[in-house]
Amino acid sequence: MSTTAVELVGLSKSFGDVTAVDGVDLEIRDGEFFSMLGPSGSGKTTVLRMIAGFEQPTSGRVHLAGQDVTGRPPFARDVNTVFQDYALFPHMDVLANVEYGLRVKKVPRAERRERATAALEAVQLGDLAARRPTQLSGGQRQRVALARALVNRPKVLLLDEPLGALDLKLRRSMQLELKQIQRDVGITFVFVTHDQEEALTMSDRIAVFRDGRIEQVAAPADLYESPASPFVAGFVGTSNLLEGEAAHTVLGRRGVFSIRPEKIHLGDEVGDDDATAPGVVQDVVYLGSVNHYLVELDAGPTLTVLRQNLRGTTHEAMALRGQRVTVGWAPEHVIELDQERQGQQHQELEES
Amino acid sequence: MRRSTITRAATGAVLALVLTGCGTSSGDDDGGGGGATGSEEQGGFTAPDIEMAESLGDNEGTLSVLAWPGYAEDGSTDKSVDWVTPFEEGTGCQVEVKYFGTSDEAVSLMKSGQYDVVSASGDASLRLIAGGDVAPVNTDLIDNYADVWSFLKDRDWNSVDGQMYGVPHGYGANLLMYNTDEVDPAPTSWSSVFDDAGTYSGKVTSYDSPIYIADAALYLMNTQPDLGIKDPYSLDADQLAAAVDLLKQQREHVGEYWSDYLKETQAFKTGDSVIGTTWQVIANLAQSEGATVEAFLPDEGSTGWSDTWMVSSKTEAPNCAYAWLNHIVSPEANAAVAEWFGEAPANEKACDLTSDGFCESYHAGDEAYAEKIHYWTTPIEQCLDGRTDVTCTTYQDWTQAWTEIKG
Amino acid sequence: MTRSVLLAFSALVLLFVYAPLALVVLNSFNTSRTFEWPPPGFTTKWWSAAVDSEGARNAIVVSLEVALVATVIALVLGTMAALALQRFRFFGRDTVSLLIILPIALPGVVTGIALANAFLTMFGIELGMLTLVVSHATFCIVTVFNNAIARLRRLGGNLEEASMDLGAGTFRTFWSVTLPMMRSALLAGALLSFALSFDEIIVTTFTAGQGIQTLPIWIYQNLFRPNQAPVVNVVAAALIVLSIVPIWLSQKLAGTDESVAAAR
């Protein structure tokens, strides 16, 4: 199955003087869990809304399953959306909400009821069918919204930061559940989020947005291990940038480089083959299972070093504060970032 | 109904619900000229030649009535007040009533030819005659006409050259009312609300309408002959200015102006007002409510009103129209209207049917009394008193002056 | 401390509001026809007279008709205007919103003579039921508009997008989602508009024509008839009591409305 579910060609959108989306080209494959990741105002939600048909592009085309749907209204597109605030109809009960799409399509009552009930069962809400949305918890509403969209069996399901309003624990479990559902139904999911961890957890592929453009499209591991730009490196994980004179001093090369915090060794962990650099521990941040050490290199930059709390005590870890240390890393873990993209300072755009 | 007395004479002070035919289109140039020259001197006034009914036939079945509110009650206001239904039952003429708010409106509605009969006040009747909108009335065909007070017949607001254009319906005077406890000695003249108003400063009340300027003019006519006022409704600029000055002086002492029964009755009952103009009906009401008041018509005369029912020159129901005229001045109907409306009936025999003392209190049939009334007429540019060397002030001028007087 | 001061003050203001109304009710039992104080006696004859008054009944019916039709027109136009102004950004938007409130912001006497003059001369329509209803609708639009747009603002466009996303067309979405969500707001607006029209006298005076007698006009005319003034008091007293029903209903509806906010 290598057909294309969604294809965006030169998609742009301006709101007055503000360009929210600036020439996006993208192909999303059939059956894939695709995430659009970026800070707020980067244009990802606007792209999603153009796929759904809520916004008309200023220029460019939207294709769904090979068909150009650019001019079509939302109700004439075979996609469904799970909204950030769920947008459940408060004047209808849960079942009526889920049935709505089927009723609009004039699906016979019996079938409608059956499918809606099944969809609610699938999201484990079978017993809440008669409730009003106001009587549900946040997580339950989220599931209703999901069921309401999925019951229509769309070609593509669009999810606009659907987990944003949930607490951390619920969010984690919903992430796994969403992924599971996606595998079960085999529908293409297009998922918008600003949470890199969420994107990495669930996605088959991720597009990183910045200032209305796509910075990089890649699988999670590739994105993390070979970020295409300092922006991607910084947005996905902690980047630990080395550039200019500092790079030359520490690495002996000019350019822009990144070393992931967990790849850096500290003190007695430094291996024999490691490249090393001296510095001072400025601060130690206790995070439970791991600690972050902020080490200011003598060469200038401050690197974040992540160390698991496998051994020793918290007290010992804290005692490193203010100490001179040596940090080291395997040379193959130094990521060279795309020179051309360096230093581009886009102005952050307001996404409306 | 009663309140329409207020709107009479085109004053419309209280409610006149409707616009007159004026407005941005000045299409109908109704009888500017003709009616204007009407009133006192009918020199040069010739009525259009309109055929008069010579005999009556079968009733047509429907009648369209244009009336002052209260002149054609069918029981919808008060069950016991109904002289339309008996007419319908007696004649088979089904009545449709349209009310008008001002004389101007009555004139313009009559021009449409949709109405068969109209109750016209003195300031509308001549315009209707001159405009050819109403037909001469053959009073021989109206049985009850014989019983109408003779002093109401062949007057200059309802006839031309001895030919009647309608039947008189009712009349009344604007009186001087005072609180007998507070006002001592009892007043005898309008001077007590003009030159001597200061005596009861703050408790004097006057009728709230530009037409009240005529009351001042009437007073000046008696007290300042030098001004040369012959008719309180035809004032040149100087005469108007004198009347306005007088009213401005009076304004200093006026507690409030009144324009409805309730307000004036209340004011006299509570003592907020102790002296001022009134209508007989208000005086009667106030007395029945226990107020210590008297009302009378001072010797210098007073302003007042008189109405006439007329027949459209374009009517398609002349028989029903004549039946209506006969009915409305019948003793029964005339008595009912007079009592409901609060005015003197035109039919002598109506007084046998009105409640005890009604006709006496309204001075119905008292010719000397009636002669003292200067009936309301709309002031116009042509002087109604016959002067041709000056232009008289119009009702618009009076209206602006009235605003100035009240300040 | 502050609370009790507030309470005391509010109670005083309510006393101020209800004292004259109490007087109205009291006077409807006053034997005096001119509202003598203190009342010389107690009578229920005005109440029975009011029940018998065909004029009052007819006037109430006319007022109800006028208010109903004007409110329906205002509902349609006000909702349309609210949708347009909430959903679209366009040049002159502020002017439009100003225009909508203009009929209520300009004194009734101005609106009255302007419309009356226009009907008679520009359009050549005789004053009557039509002109009255049109005039009332003109100043009623704003009450519906205000309620509708406030609700639309609170709703945002998400629910409608959800509906379209689920396959419902523009009209279906309006019917199934937008309208139900606005229902209580529209009802509140309609109620206010109804009340506004029902008791309007100034614009009515100019635009009704002589033949049409609405309740305020009937009251106006009858207040000035000595025998009728107490009957008018009865009608007013009855209206005060009866008005609690629609107001209470609207409040109840507005109460269920909080779910709208909560659902989001």
Added chain:
Amino acid sequence: MALRAGVLHRRPRLRLGLLLGPPMLWLGVLYLGSLAALFITSLWSVDAFGGNIERIWTLDNYRDLFTIDVYRTITVRTLLIAAAVTIIDAVLAFPVALYMAKVASPRLQRILVIAVLTPLWASYLVKAYAWRGMFASGGPLDAVGLSPGYGLAATVLTLSYLWLPYMILPMYAGLERLPNSLIEASADLGAGTGTTMRRVVLPVLFPAAVAGSIFTFSLTLGDYIAVKIVGGANQMLGNVVYDSFLTGNNLPFAAAVATIPVAAMLVYLTAVRRTGALDSL
């Protein structure tokens, strides 16, 4: 249907046009047109006899308006009455609205809203006459020595009474929208009741009060009935318009007088437009 809707969806301008067309036709053409016609009429005059309009351009009406003292007096009087009514209503409405929105229990809140709305259904005229009764010599107020008698004070009081609900309701709506947390936050930051009122409540209240004032001001500017009933011998702008038009049959002059309250309201609306009050009407 779907096709048509699709067209509508693709063409937002068309949708806007369809939505805005009818209300704009009604208000823009009928209402504004009427006002424009009225203004044009104010530049004409009437003939001397029948009150028919003569379409001759003249500024006479405005000349009279500006040169005759009485109109200035009446204008000033009317504006002062309107201002006084507005201020009194604002002062009376604020505590009630505050109590309703922030102190009363939901149940009491509902009852209070009903209590405030109910008088709106009692006839304007009946209420005005009730006040006439209140102010009368020997009336209820006089009996306790509080009656100002008929005159401007009585007019201001009666009008304040009549329009009070129009001030309470927007204020209440405004305060209800003010989250309690804001008041609590202010108190938490050490502000006393007075400071909280001044810094937190009043800024929220202001646009609401302005919205209410549009009602009180405009309704007062156009009133001609209450002043007749309780105003003694005084008159207001509404009386002049009314008398010129219906009594004097002089529409052009009435139209000219009417431009005064219109101008006053337009100035006022323009001034308050930026406060956002027009949104909280």
